[in-house]
Amino acid sequence: xxxxxxxxxxxxxxxxxxxxxxxxxxxxxxxxxxxxxxxxxxxxxxxxxxxxxxxxxxxxxxxxxxxxxxxxxxxxxxxxxxxxxxxxxxxxxxxxxxxxxxxxxxxxxxxxxxxxxxxxxxxxxxxxxxxxxxxxxxxxxxxxxxxxxxxxxxxxxxxxxx
Numbered sequence: 685x686x687x688x689x690x691x692x693x694x695x696x697x698x699x700x701x702x703x704x705x706x707x708x709x710x711x712x713x714x715x716x717x718x719x720x721x722x723x724x725x726x727x728x729x730x731x732x733x734x735x736x737x738x739x740x741x742x743x744x745x746x747x748x749x750x751x752x753x754x755x756x757x758x759x760x761x762x763x764x765x766x767x768x769x770x771x772x773x774x775x776x777x778x779x780x781x782x783x784x785x786x787x788x789x790x791x792x793x794x795x796x797x798x799x800x801x802x803x804x805x806x807x808x809x810x811x812x813x814x815x816x817x818x819x820x821x822x823x824x825x826x827x828x829x830x831x832x833x834x835x836x837x838x839x840x841x842x843x844x845x846x
Contacts, residue, residue, distance in 0.1 A: 686756040691724045732757055740816055741788050745823045747816040762812060764820065793818070 695717035702713030729752075736750045736759065745764040750757055795803070807817035 685758070687725060687728050688755050690728060691721055694724050695721070729757065740813065744788065744816060744819040747812050749811060
């Protein structure tokens with residue numbers, strides 16, 4: 685999604701509105717429109733980030749990420765294990781019982797600082813929020829198929845190679 689055209693529309697509308705105030709007002713608005721480009725981009729990105737967060741809360745254990753790419757923004761939908769791109773599921777979502785309420789609820793979780801840091805690092809590696817990562821971790825543990833049915837996670841190695 686290229687947000688440049690949205691910024692340009694905003695700039696044109698500012699200049700057009702200032703035209704009612706005469707040539708001097710239009711000239712000032714034109715200079716302001718150029719100066720406000722960065723602020724406009726930031727406001728649009730903040731709104732899109734907030735929207736992606738709200739969608740993610742409703743989509744959990746799936747997620748929607750917002751990624752900057754040049755002058756544009758990409759939305760990336762991260763599907764939970766077992767879900768196909770068409771949105772149908774090959775198997776039940778982890779922890780999805782028929783009588784489960786799909787609406788999110790708030791929980792306060794107190795973690796030791798070291799564990800929280802490790803969870804944040806794991807979420808960052810997966811490219812998702814800590815909340816989404818925790819929802820997925822809990823859903824995976826509660827999956828009825830048990831450890832044998834869980835999706836294998838990649839291994840990582842640290843050290844020197846000779």
